[in-house]
Amino acid sequence: ECTINGIGERAGNTSLEEVVMILRQHPDLNLDTNINSKLLYSTSQMVSDKMGMVVQPNKAIVGSNAFAHSSGIHQDGVIKKRETYEIMDPEDVGVNESSIVLTARSGRAALAYRAKKVGYELTKVQLDSVYTEFLKFADQKKEILDDDIHQIIEASPINIQSVA
Structure with a gap:
């Protein structure tokens, strides 16, 4: 049993998107959920809309900051080779691309x-x-x-x- 956006958390139920993507990142384990991971982000957004509960920006995988980079060194690394700071491709969870957020810390x-x-x-x-x-x-x-x-x-x- 899993949760989406923490909805349904009882006695330690874990996050669906985290379990799916952990298993996806370790194919050597031969554990596949057959879940279409490209629907994880949109499912999270739908649950958020229906429940009227905002997804925490720093929520792993589906939060708005999960694939956002505002630190100069991280931005440079992601621009040159995305895998440097992201172990999964944002498209694999239904996010179009990583975002480079420009702030005073950007290079x-x-x-x-x-x-x-x-x-x-x-x-x-x-x-x-x-x-x-x-x-x-x-x-x-x-x-x-x-x-x-x-x-x-x-x-x-x-x-x-x-x-x-």
């Missing part, structure tokens, strides 16, 4: 990555200039969103054109 690699996603291919010189503006902006705001990236790039003293 140049994360900024360049997110800028590229919104249509800017920055050279090293451009990135250095934009990063200075980014840090000023990030000191004022908790999280930098895609719209903010456009504002930061427009505020940069170097002329940068969108490639999108």
Whole structure:
């Protein structure tokens, strides 16, 4: 017996998504649940909606922070090789992709990555200039969103054109 989002927890029942994914990460055990793991996230969201209970952001596997990275070194590692900081592929649990959350702790690699996603291919010189503006902006705001990236790039003293 298992729980979803902690619903149904009695006398130590464990989390369905954690059991499924632990077994999936250890195929040498030859234990398969035949559960479609790609439905874990959407099932968690459905239970959350129906129960009116928010899933804790740091909940393993289905929490909003499970595949989110805001620390510069983690972001760089995930951008270069996702497996460095994630032992499972987010798509295996129904999450589209890892997210790179831009904060004042983010580095140049994360900024360049997110800028590229919104249509800017920055050279090293451009990135250095934009990063200075980014840090000023990030000191004022908790999280930098895609719209903010456009504002930061427009505020940069170097002329940068969108490639999108």
